[in-house]
Amino acid sequence: MEIPKTYDPKQAEQNHYERWEREGFFAPEINRDPQAPVFSIVIPPPNVTGSLHMGHALQHTLMDVLARYKRMCGYRTLWLPGMDHAGISTQMVVSRELKKEGLSRHDIGREQFVERVWKWKQESGGQITRQMRREGASVDWSREKFTMDAEMTRAVREVFVRLYDEGMVYRGNRIVNWCPNDQTVLSDLEVEKIPQSGKLYYLRYPLKSGQGHVTVATTRPETMLGDTAVAVNPKDERYRGLVGKTLLLPLTGREIPIIADEFVEAEFGTGAVKVTPAHDQNDYEMGQRHSLPQVVVIDSEAKMTEAAGEEFVGLDRYKARTKVVEKFAELGLLEKIVDYEFAISKCERCKTVIEPLISTQWFLAMDKLRDRALEALQQDKSPQFVPEVPYEKVYSNWLENLRDWTISRQLWWGHQIPAWYTADGTVIVARSEEEARKRAGNDELTQDPDVLDTWFSSQLWPFSTMGWPEDTKDLATFYPTSVLVTARDIIFLWVSRMVMAGLKFMDDEPFADVFVTGTILDAHGQRMSKTKMNGVDPLEVFDKYGVDATRLKLASVGSTDIRWSEKQVESYRNFANKIWNAARFSLMNSEGAAVKPEALSDVGPESALHDRWIVSRLNKTAREVRKALAGYEFHEAVQTLYHFFWDDFCDWYIELTKSDITAEEASSSRAEARSRLLTVLEQALRLLHPFMPYITEELWQKLPGVSGELLHPAYSGAAQSIMLAAYPEGQSELIDENAEWEMQAVIDLISRVRNIRSEMNIKPSERVMLLIGSPDKKTRAVYQTNSAQISRLARAAEVSISEKLEAPRASARAVLVGGAEVAVPLEGLIDFAQERERLGKEKEKLSAESAKLEAQLDNPQFAERAPAEKVEEVRARIADIAQRNAQLDQTIANLG
RNA sequence: AGGCGCGUAGCUCAGGGGUAGAGCACUACCUUGACACGGUAGGGGUCUGGGGUUCAAAUCCCCACGCGCCUACCA
Numbered sequence: 001m002e003i004p005k006t007y008d009p010k011q012a013e014q015n016h017y018e019r020w021e022r023e024g025f026f027a028p029e030i031n032r033d034p035q036a037p038v039f040s041i042v043i044p045p046p047n048v049t050g051s052l053h054m055g056h057a058l059q060h061t062l063m064d065v066l067a068r069y070k071r072m073c074g075y076r077t078l079w080l081p082g083m084d085h086a087g088i089s090t091q092m093v094v095s096r097e098l099k100k101e102g103l104s105r106h107d108i109g110r111e112q113f114v115e116r117v118w119k120w121k122q123e124s125g126g127q128i129t130r131q132m133r134r135e136g137a138s139v140d141w142s143r144e145k146f147t148m149d150a151e152m153t154r155a156v157r158e159v160f161v162r163l164y165d166e167g168m169v170y171r172g173n174r175i176v177n178w179c180p181n182d183q184t185v186l187s188d189l190e191v192e193k194i195p196q197s198g199k200l201y202y203l204r205y206p207l208k209s210g211q212g213h214v215t216v217a218t219t220r221p222e223t224m225l226g227d228t229a230v231a232v233n234p235k236d237e238r239y240r241g242l243v244g245k246t247l248l249l250p251l252t253g254r255e256i257p258i259i260a261d262e263f264v265e266a267e268f269g270t271g272a273v274k275v276t277p278a279h280d281q282n283d284y285e286m287g288q289r290h291s292l293p294q295v296v297v298i299d300s301e302a303k304m305t306e307a308a309g310e311e312f313v314g315l316d317r318y319k320a321r322t323k324v325v326e327k328f329a330e331l332g333l334l335e336k337i338v339d340y341e342f343a344i345s346k347c348e349r350c351k352t353v354i355e356p357l358i359s360t361q362w363f364l365a366m367d368k369l370r371d372r373a374l375e376a377l378q379q380d381k382s383p384q385f386v387p388e389v390p391y392e393k394v395y396s397n398w399l400e401n402l403r404d405w406t407i408s409r410q411l412w413w414g415h416q417i418p419a420w421y422t423a424d425g426t427v428i429v430a431r432s433e434e435e436a437r438k439r440a441g442n443d444e445l446t447q448d449p450d451v452l453d454t455w456f457s458s459q460l461w462p463f464s465t466m467g468w469p470e471d472t473k474d475l476a477t478f479y480p481t482s483v484l485v486t487a488r489d490i491i492f493l494w495v496s497r498m499v500m501a502g503l504k505f506m507d508d509e510p511f512a513d514v515f516v517t518g519t520i521l522d523a524h525g526q527r528m529s530k531t532k533m534n535g536v537d538p539l540e541v542f543d544k545y546g547v548d549a550t551r552l553k554l555a556s557v558g559s560t561d562i563r564w565s566e567k568q569v570e571s572y573r574n575f576a577n578k579i580w581n582a583a584r585f586s587l588m589n590s591e592g593a594a595v596k597p598e599a600l601s602d603v604g605p606e607s608a609l610h611d612r613w614i615v616s617r618l619n620k621t622a623r624e625v626r627k628a629l630a631g632y633e634f635h636e637a638v639q640t641l642y643h644f645f646w647d648d649f650c651d652w653y654i655e656l657t658k659s660d661i662t663a664e665e666a667s668s669s670r671a672e673a674r675s676r677l678l679t680v681l682e683q684a685l686r687l688l689h690p691f692m693p694y695i696t697e698e699l700w701q702k703l704p705g706v707s708g709e710l711l712h713p714a715y716s717g718a719a720q721s722i723m724l725a726a727y728p729e730g731q732s733e734l735i736d737e738n739a740e741w742e743m744q745a746v747i748d749l750i751s752r753v754r755n756i757r758s759e760m761n762i763k764p765s766e767r768v769m770l771l772i773g774s775p776d777k778k779t780r781a782v783y784q785t786n787s788a789q790i791s792r793l794a795r796a797a798e799v800s801i802s803e804k805l806e807a808p809r810a811s812a813r814a815v816l817v818g819g820a821e822v823a824v825p826l827e828g829l830i831d832f833a834q835e836r837e838r839l840g841k842e843k844e845k846l847s848a849e850s851a852k853l854e855a856q857l858d859n860p861q862f863a864e865r866a867p868a869e870k871v872e873e874v875r876a877r878i879a880d881i882a883q884r885n886a887q888l889d890q891t892i893a894n895l896g
Numbered sequence: 897a898g899g900c901g902c903g904u905a906g907c908u909c910a911g912g913g914g915u916a917g918a919g920c921a922c923u924a925c926c927u928u929g930a931c932a933c934g935g936u937a938g939g940g941g942u943c944u945g946g947g948g949u950u951c952a953a954a955u956c957c958c959c960a961c962g963c964g965c966c967u968a969c970c971a
Contacts, residue, residue, distance in 0.1 A: 006933070007931095007933085193968085218971060219971065263971095264971085267970085280971075283969095286969095343968090390900050390966090397967075401967085488965090521964095525964080560902095562908075567908075568908065568920075575933090577933045581934085582930065585931080636910085654930075751936095754936060755936095757936085761924090763925090764925080764936085856952075860951085861950095861952090865950085865952090866914080866952070
């Protein structure tokens, strides 16, 4: 078999995905065991406008690791894919397209516009679904969903109607966040606060009595045209006498009262606040408390209204600001302007400054939904956040301060609100127009033009995708899902709302666990973003290093924020190459051998040390990986696998088994050794498969002897694939601590000799003589049994083992654990001064350690209070060091 | 303004009361019949600083400094 020396990931990446998908491996139906436990995940639906970024690649990798792992463990596994219609984003993309044709959406009308969006989706939307195939994501494409699909829309309407009937969805006129650019209302979560340097204007409002004035401080002078009061803190002595008095609002001549309200901070500015109930959230609330009139002076385009007065009507809000300030200056009412840093609210998407406006919108009352979610968290610890700190607290704090959710949007793309109005303005909320019509009893119905916030449909995702409100088999089987893997920026927008919706409509949590991924920053620690152009394209990384290597890097990111470093991907690329070459070696020497379970189960007390040892290591590794994955410790799992494969399997096992494998003469022992090597490799590939699906499948398919017998019983009869092989159990009875100890002694000896060779500049081609002395019988036996291996790996011509070391003066020596000692006679080669120095260094190290330990033991408190076994441990270590030191002294003395 | 997190080798990061770890980078040697995307052996850290708790602190607590993130109704 011709196998190239270097692994080319591209080929493997092209070879398998299509087959996996075609064979139905991703669908839970592949599992034929009716008793199989269930594992399910729904994907956080990416925006239909989006293309793959590192955040996706990270989430998808973690979900795929879990899905592939659970599938191999025999779980009936569903990972459900889909996309979000992404209201504003998508509408903006298509509007931009239209603009290139010189059209606006209003030119073509709503119906045609929506058609146009669907056409766009058909042609250019959903790039991500193709990119996910490249990632190797084992999602069940036959269940793919889109939030605007008919079934999703049905679920949305059902939920809306039920919530309306219960009085939780309502229509109201109140102050909202308005984006003058997108011409729609936004929820609090779609508004971002951006710090900026601005001005604070001090304006004087004269008292009606003509006796003096009150000075207010504001960042938005133009809104003074809509002021209907000035507020002070009731405890503020300075203004005590003025509360209840009347001011003359400059430029308008309007009379406004001075009111007292706890909201006002006496320390800030002048302690007096202008109150504009129509254009500020807090002022709106103060207005409610004091029954103040609302004077609307800014319209939805952020221009001044007629109510602002003749001089201002039609002016842009910022032009109006300049003009108001000028007027105040002219009137001698501008006290001062000072520089001021504050946070301004901007539209998350288009960065336009938000204008708070009073508007009629649909809202969802959150208190009952919230209470239920908090109860689930407190009583059932549901969902379980990983990492628990800080996310559980972040989540609960947010819930506690939750306000009603503005769910309507003035857009065309989205779920149109299922509310109809009769000619006389009666509202009918229904599941369909027919139903509304039936109830209305006449034909004059117009549907509410608004659509629902995109997140209104996303919150239903875990059950709407499974067929709710029907009682489907999928819902019964896969809901609630096992875990949600997501980024932290949508804990509020999405996670919390899914919990609330799930509890409300399914009467059950939507997922047991929430794994929150870390953030991948650029090399300078900056967030990756489109505007900064500092994003790393996962597809480019795939091309350069391979999907498997990238996945391994991403898996080890887990839940921490890290700076992107290509070097690490490169090192995992090297790891993939290492795997490739270990397999290459195994295959090049596989004549007469095959993968077979007996090759490992036959290993017993009579077997060679390295065979007993690798079986033990394999099982220990499987256990550790399983444990790590159970706790979502991806990094731990990757490290464990990396070291098992590279250090244990490649560096030691392959090296130790080489002499058996490469024997010239065919023999049953050679065939057994070869089968054993192939079988260990096959097990290792299974362990790695959830992380590195492509290379493991590629190699697995090449192994002689792979058959349906290797598949997990739940998949018997399925086509052969490592992705359906049983994940190694990691049986504790196959862990052999004795073999691990013996192997450690051998490794220790070989390393010491290699160290001597290196320090003494002995050429690799030069064979040396090893003299080993050990007072311990068992240790001698281990060295004796493995002396052939030891000579090969330490490049020795001869190994001689005795109870007491007798070596020529011209020897380099090393002290081993347990009082053993090794000497390498170097007549004519040894530089005594150099050797003395080398041993001296060794002794220094030991002495330093010993000094620390002795100081500890000398402390009477230690012996008294520390656990006895700790004290004993320290004693033992001191004794060991003392023995080794004595030997070193002797050795140095012998050098003369 | 509050809340939270982080600061460990030159770099990127694990670890998390009881002998300081990995990868990369670095040094020396090696075309050893799987792999130079490799092998072998090394060097390198008062775990940000200061206090405290403890027999014992990189680890727990407090303070300071530095860096992030999130929440918020000081106009």
